[in-house]
Amino acid sequence: MRGEELKGHLDAMLLAALEGGPRHGYAVIDALRQSTGGKLDLPTGTIYPALRRLEQAGLITGSWSVVAGRRRRDYELTPAGRQALSGRRADWRDFSAMVNAALEGSPWPSPA
Amino acid sequence: MAQPRLITGYLSALSAQLPAPVVAELADGLGETHLHYLRQGLDPDAAARAAVAEFGEPSLVIAGFAAVSPARRVARRLMATGPLVGACWAAALITGRAWAWPVQPAVVLLAGLVLLASIGLIVSAVAGPGYRSVVRAGLAGCAGVTALDAFLVVAVPLTAPAIGWLTSLALAASLTRLMFSARSLRWCLADAGLVTLTVRGTNFAKVKSVRLWLGGTETANFAKLSALARFAVNTFPDEVSRSRVVAT
Numbered sequence: 001m002r003g004e005e006l007k008g009h010l011d012a013m014l015l016a017a018l019e020g021g022p023r024h025g026y027a028v029i030d031a032l033r034q035s036t037g038g039k040l041d042l043p044t045g046t047i048y049p050a051l052r053r054l055e056q057a058g059l060i061t062g063s064w065s066v067v068a069g070r071r072r073r074d075y076e077l078t079p080a081g082r083q084a085l086s087g088r089r090a091d092w093r094d095f096s097a098m099v100n101a102a103l104e105g106s107p108w109p110s111p112a
Numbered sequence: 113m114a115q116p117r118l119i120t121g122y123l124s125a126l127s128a129q130l131p132a133p134v135v136a137e138l139a140d141g142l143g144e145t146h147l148h149y150l151r152q153g154l155d156p157d158a159a160a161r162a163a164v165a166e167f168g169e170p171s172l173v174i175a176g177f178a179a180v181s182p183a184r185r186v187a188r189r190l191m192a193t194g195p196l197v198g199a200c201w202a203a204a205l206i207t208g209r210a211w212a213w214p215v216q217p218a219v220v221l222l223a224g225l226v227l228l229a230s231i232g233l234i235v236s237a238v239a240g241p242g243y244r245s246v247v248r249a250g251l252a253g254c255a256g257v258t259a260l261d262a263f264l265v266v267a268v269p270l271t272a273p274a275i276g277w278l279t280s281l282a283l284a285a286s287l288t289r290l291m292f293s294a295r296s297l298r299w300c301l302a303d304a305g306l307v308t309l310t311v312r313g314t315n316f317a318k319v320k321s322v323r324l325w326l327g328g329t330e331t332a333n334f335a336k337l338s339a340l341a342r343f344a345v346n347t348f349p350d351e352v353s354r355s356r357v358v359a360t
Contacts, residue, residue: 025137026144043168044145048138049176056180070143071136
């Protein structure tokens with residue numbers, strides 16, 4: 001999937017990748033690749049500024065450690081990040097149901 | 113294991129622009145990507161080529177960090193609020209017939225030049241692709257706006273024959289922006305590579321906790337000063353040589 005098509009969804013995907021627990025940058029990218037079956041095709045280096053943006057927004061928090069002589073930054077969701085992820089998921093379900101209904105003629109899901 | 117020249121060159125290109133903690137994080141990610149390709153059976157050079165290709169052009173990564181830099185954020189806020197503060201001052205100076213005030217033309221010219229230069233720098237900080245150029249332009253633009261606001265706040269009450277409500281409003285706008293700019297300058301200076309070590313406690317003999325800030329981000333928390341010192345000296349030898357300690 002191209003970066004342009006991901007615009008607006010990358011933040012939610014990064015938050016989802018951190019839902020299972022703390023991860024460093026490369027592990028986040030790896031998790032995204034695995035969860036998307038390798039369809040995610042973004043320059044890896046561009047994920048790091050996105051993580052920084054989420055950290056500045058208070059949705060994730062980072063901490064340093066030293067692994068095999070290399071400084072490593074691990075990220076984890078904050079309570080605000082969990083809340084944001086839950087909101088983004090609900091928005092995405094509504095959006096995808098609407099687009100499906102329009103493009104595929106699938107029925108609009110009735111509220112439970 | 114020694115890193116292939118391609119990877120060290122890539123990291124050098126990033127180091128020329130980005131703060132040390134950011135480069136350290138990217139180096140870790142690039143190292144992991146390289147290892148991933150080595151595990152797939154590529155030779156070190158081929159793995160390095162694949163890792164660098166996967167990471168993307170350094171200019172792309174640098175532009176990504178420039179977009180989220182504190183200097184860009186500050187410049188955006190100054191750009192958004194500038195027209196409002198400017199309109200307040202324009203209304204105050206026109207209704208107060210400022211052209212009749214006893215002010216040296218050279219002072220007016222200098223203030224105008226500082227204003228124009230600050231606007232140019234702020235626009236450059238908002239639109240520029242390079243990290244360092246964004247930080248420099250943001251810092252200089254913020255400093256220019258701060259100087260201009262300080263000048264207006266001091267000079268206008270001393271020069272104007274009367275302070276009307278429009279002038280009061282403009283002064284309040286400048287004072288508010290001064291407080292924001294002063295705080296923003298600290299963020300930008302921290303992001304420009306300065307390191308601040310903050311020691312919380314009554315005195316150095318009874319330290320309660322130690323927080324280490326790098327590039328404007330809290331990076332570690334230590335229970336004892338000695339633990340911080342050990343960590344800092346081992347991990348950030350270059351930065352520690354440029355560090356300062358603040359007791360609060």
